[in-house]
Amino acid sequence: MNDPIVSARQVRKSFGHVEVLKGISMDVKAGEVACLLGPSGSGKSTFLRCINHLEKIDGGQLWVQGEPIGYRQVGNRLRELKEHETSRQRASVGMVFQQFNLFPHRTALENVVEGPTVVQRRRRAAAIEEGMDLLERVGLADKRNHYPGQLSGGQQQRVAIARALALKPTVMLFDEPTSALDPELVGEVLDVMVSLAASGMTMIVVTHEMGFAKEVGDVVHFMADGCLVESGDPRQVLEDPREARTQAFLSKVLA
Amino acid sequence: MNRLVDVDRADDLPILPARYTGRWVAAGVVLVAVVLMVYAAFTNERFQWNVVGQYLFAPQVLTGLGRTLMLTGIAMAIGVLLGILVAVCRMSSNPILSYSAWAYSWFFRGTPLMVQLLFWFFMAALVPTIAFGIPFGPSFFEIETNAIISPFTAALLGLSLNEGAYMGEIVRSGIRSIPRGQTEAAQAIGMSRAQNMRRVVLPQAMRVIIPPTGNETIGMLKYTSLVIVIGYGELLTSVSIIYSRTFETIPLLIVAAIWYLAVTAVLSIGQYFVERHFERGFSPIRPAREGRITSRPAGVHVSSGHATLPAAVPAVELERLK
Numbered sequence: 001m002n003d004p005i006v007s008a009r010q011v012r013k014s015f016g017h018v019e020v021l022k023g024i025s026m027d028v029k030a031g032e033v034a035c036l037l038g039p040s041g042s043g044k045s046t047f048l049r050c051i052n053h054l055e056k057i058d059g060g061q062l063w064v065q066g067e068p069i070g071y072r073q074v075g076n077r078l079r080e081l082k083e084h085e086t087s088r089q090r091a092s093v094g095m096v097f098q099q100f101n102l103f104p105h106r107t108a109l110e111n112v113v114e115g116p117t118v119v120q121r122r123r124r125a126a127a128i129e130e131g132m133d134l135l136e137r138v139g140l141a142d143k144r145n146h147y148p149g150q151l152s153g154g155q156q157q158r159v160a161i162a163r164a165l166a167l168k169p170t171v172m173l174f175d176e177p178t179s180a181l182d183p184e185l186v187g188e189v190l191d192v193m194v195s196l197a198a199s200g201m202t203m204i205v206v207t208h209e210m211g212f213a214k215e216v217g218d219v220v221h222f223m224a225d226g227c228l229v230e231s232g233d234p235r236q237v238l239e240d241p242r243e244a245r246t247q248a249f250l251s252k253v254l255a
Numbered sequence: 256m257n258r259l260v261d262v263d264r265a266d267d268l269p270i271l272p273a274r275y276t277g278r279w280v281a282a283g284v285v286l287v288a289v290v291l292m293v294y295a296a297f298t299n300e301r302f303q304w305n306v307v308g309q310y311l312f313a314p315q316v317l318t319g320l321g322r323t324l325m326l327t328g329i330a331m332a333i334g335v336l337l338g339i340l341v342a343v344c345r346m347s348s349n350p351i352l353s354y355s356a357w358a359y360s361w362f363f364r365g366t367p368l369m370v371q372l373l374f375w376f377f378m379a380a381l382v383p384t385i386a387f388g389i390p391f392g393p394s395f396f397e398i399e400t401n402a403i404i405s406p407f408t409a410a411l412l413g414l415s416l417n418e419g420a421y422m423g424e425i426v427r428s429g430i431r432s433i434p435r436g437q438t439e440a441a442q443a444i445g446m447s448r449a450q451n452m453r454r455v456v457l458p459q460a461m462r463v464i465i466p467p468t469g470n471e472t473i474g475m476l477k478y479t480s481l482v483i484v485i486g487y488g489e490l491l492t493s494v495s496i497i498y499s500r501t502f503e504t505i506p507l508l509i510v511a512a513i514w515y516l517a518v519t520a521v522l523s524i525g526q527y528f529v530e531r532h533f534e535r536g537f538s539p540i541r542p543a544r545e546g547r548i549t550s551r552p553a554g555v556h557v558s559s560g561h562a563t564l565p566a567a568v569p570a571v572e573l574e575r576l577k
Contacts, residue, residue, distance in 0.1 A: 095443035
């Protein structure tokens with residue numbers, strides 16, 4: 001089964017008169033770690049948010065596991081999905097936010113079991129057992145009863161990763177997961193992501209961590225001004241970029 | 256060298272707190288003023304404290320107090336539920352719901368409560384019978400408006416519909432205070448809009464909603480006295496019936512005021528505990544007690560009290576990758 005898990009064809013998105021995605025096409029295969037790089041405002045976060053329908057696309061097509069996101073194919077037309085159908089689609093796509101967005105009124109463990117128990121209606125005892133395993137996996141089992149406000153940024157982000165994993169997603173989206181962290185906390189989150197990649201998870205990562213992209217990424221996509229400028233093997237794109245736009249960006253970032 | 260303080264011996268110098276002479280003077284002035292007022296009130300025979308004592312626990316007064324409490328409780332309960340409904344409709348993407356909610360708030364905030372009470376009470380004059388059936392078609396059964404509109408139902412309708420309009424704005428301000436990222440996180444784990452509202456947004460919005468709702472409840476306690484115009488026998492109506500007979504107006508109004516003050520005190524204490532409940536996770540408190548999540552599976556044993564080394568395990572994987 002080598003069909004792509006996510007495929008985008010000419011995806012367009014505008015906010016008012018500003019076109020932030022000008023026709024993005026890319027495929028992400030199962031088990032692949034795809035890193036989206038590019039200057040801020042290039043549309044990479046918006047593209048990521050389109051993949052789980054937090055943003056509606058204005059044109060083109062976006063398929064996740066063979067289903068058009070936000071739509072249902074009826075003959076050769078696409079019918080917009082109702083809200084509860086979109087919710088079902090979203091649960092198979094895990095998302096990790098730049099600002100963590102943990103639920104502050106729930107403990108670490110409660111955050112993790114929220115999805116399985118409330119959305120998937122699984123048995124609470126089983127969900128808690130799996131939730132504990134997940135917290136163990138991100139190294140935070142002893143913080144299960146802490147509220148997010150009592151955890152460091154890096155710990156919060158690791159709980160957020162566990163929360164997304166609890167729904168057993170087929171693809172994980174990371175929206176600049178380390179950009180809001182103090183420098184000394186970046187490593188612990190990247191380590192969790194590295195082990196996740198090693199376990200075979202399909203990941204799409206918007207990041208400014210060039211080291212992560214080079215070491216862990218299978219593919220790097222460089223975006224600028226709403227366009228996909230260059231895609232390819234991380235070492236090739238980062239060390240020997242073909243496009244002038246990529247070169248200009250990398251020379252600034254790596255300087 | 257001629258120094259005022261020998262720096263090497265500075266740790267021997269005791270530290271004295273600053274003196275606030277003004278505070279002591281102000282406290283004295285306030286104390287004297289309070290004593291004078293209390294003395295004046297209790298020695299002035301026209302206050303008729305013996306009459307106050309005589310009626311404070313009179314059965315008529317206590318019945319009125321009970322009805323005031325019941326009216327306040329039910330009207331606030333309906334008002335809060337209506338308020339949540341109005342706020343959610345108002346913020347809905349469905350334009351019909353949103354405009355209807357707006358119009359509801361506009362109407363019930365825009366007319367005097369007393370007028371609304373009178374309208375409900377005299378509804379029979381406008382609409383003598385209420386029919387249930389197909390609009391513009393046959394009706395299945397009809398009911399006399401006067402049979403359902405008693406002083407109590409009119410009071411309840413007037414107070415709760417009015418309250419719903421105000422609570423709608425309070426709930427809306429609470430919902431708006433929650434960052435957008437919370438809803439996005441809820442959506443990302445597949446929650447529906449209703450689940451997001453019930454489990455993520457409203458529990459957090461309560462922190463913002465509770466204090467003004469406390470205000471509204473204390474306000475409602477006293478607004479119930481407006482139903483005197485439609486003759487429902489709550490606290491103020493009860494004392495007014497007594498003083499119109501005995502002409503002991505002032506002492507009976509003091510009786511009512513004492514009860515209103517007492518109930519307000521109880522409500523304020525209640526508000527403190529409700530606020531504390533919704534403060535969960537927001538104030539720098541200790542971790543949740545063990546057992547908040549019940550039915551923990553057997554066999555999951557985790558040591559607590561010392562930090563784990565999260566980087567340890569994944570770092571090995573990183574090595575393997577290289």
